[in-house]
Amino acid sequence: MSRRRSAPIGIRQAGNRQAGSSGLRRRYLLAWLEQHREVATATLKGLLKQPLGTLMTLAAVAIALALPTTLSVALHNVKRLGGDWQRSAAVSVFLEAEVDEAQGAQLRQRLQQLPEVETATLVSRAEGLAEFRDYSGLGAALDQLPENPLPVVIELQVQRAMLAPATLSPFITRVDALTEVDFVREDAQWAQRFNAIVDLLRTATALLALLLGLGALLVIGNTIRLEIENHRDEIQIMALVGATPRFARRRFLYIGAWYGLIGGTLAAMLVTLLVWLLASEVASLAAVYHKSFNIRGLSAAQAAMLLLGGALLGIIGSWIAVSRHLGLSDGP
CATH class of the missing domain: 3.30.70.3040 (Alpha-Beta Plaits)
Structure with missing residues (x-):
């Protein structure tokens, strides 16, 4: 009868160390995710506890994001209409x-x-x-x-x-x-002029989006600056008990992300409402010219880009404000 040979002790110890290291990384990842979940939930609840100030900031962000988005949707519909004309x-x-x-x-x-x-x-x-x-x-x-x-x-x-x-x-x-x-x-001269106008409007829309995006970033950054000043004592106490600058910064980055994400959501809702209000008027105008044209609003991809862009603006604005006003160093 043959006997099963056991692995050498060194190999077993290396395997145990590898398994222990993998388990440690997994526990660290779960703890890190749980910390982020707690901070995200706490910051959202904190915004809901001060509805007036939160609503004013969200309104400013939503309007800043909705204006260029509305122009982009209008430009897309004009291009669709021009595409129908250019088939002549x-x-x-x-x-x-x-x-x-x-x-x-x-x-x-x-x-x-x-x-x-x-x-x-x-x-x-x-x-x-x-x-x-x-x-x-x-x-x-x-x-x-x-x-x-x-x-x-x-x-x-x-x-x-x-x-x-x-x-x-x-x-x-x-x-x-x-x-x-x-x-x-x-007969193509009008098409040349139409394409030139569309290119001009596209450039103007991009510049307006840049300016209003900068405005939204400044609004969020100023709001985060006020949040930092209101919690200055709390931040100093956290630093005294050993909280790292990264831990203190995390809360304000989440606040900025919430402002941008919710502001982008409100902007998407506002653009959808405007399209719905104008749909019947556009259809009636098209009928006068014996045309059938239905205005299109935001697609799912465009709405997702708007929400992602709003959240990114919020994080960038918060990072700038935190870097300038938090007063904590990343050094030892």
């Missing part, structure tokens, strides 16, 4: 009077194969006359014409990269030189 023809190619629909269809196929063209649509003489009748209100006068005077038209939707004047003008010159073409009308 960017270049209208009017063919010679003697070119019929069959020849126009052949030319349309040739133009469709160009890399600059996204879509090419043939508008027959009858379709052009019907569209002109609908938009001009001259139906009775058009009925008196002996024949349809309108030419065949090819509407070209070019690639978005072609909307810049430096790239669109040479393309129009090439198309205009074709033998079947009478003249070419550029």
Whole structure:
């Protein structure tokens, strides 16, 4: 009968030390998490005990975060609306009077194969006359014409990269030189202006967000400074009994995080309320122009970014205030 051989004593001791070290790290992590949970709960309860001052700070933070967020949501909806408009023809190619629909269809196929063209649509003489009748209100006068005077038209939707004047003008010159073409009308100028306005609004929104974010940071930082002054004696007593600067700083960082997180939540609610109030008005305005457009509010990702950004601003503002006014050194 064979006997099981036991591991050497040194190996068993090393294994026991490793297991003990792993258990110690686990207990340390659990204790660290429990400390943070206690501080987070205590600071939130402390804010609720002074509702007036807390509400004023939260209102300032929420408004500072809601203004650029509202502009960002509005800009996103304007871009959506502009995307619908930009699906209309960017270049209208009017063919010679003697070119019929069959020849126009052949030319349309040739133009469709160009890399600059996204879509090419043939508008027959009858379709052009019907569209002109609908938009001009001259139906009775058009009925008196002996024949349809309108030419065949090819509407070209070019690639978005072609909307810049430096790239669109040479393309129009090439198309205009074709033998079947009478003249070419550029419809993309409004799209160029629209894109320029959107870029300007995007930059203005980013700058406003930066300024108002700085304002929210200063509001939270000043509030934390007042909290430090109100608890100056308590902080000194904690330092005398051996509390580390990190432990004393933790409480104020959580207060700033709560201000930023709750302020971001209120900002998201405020933006959602504004979108809800404007939804019916926007739909009514779109109906006047025979369009269907539903305004969109914050997406889940945008709301999460707003809350995360608010909490981060609160932590940064608190860190600045604590670093300047806490009066404790991290040294030994």
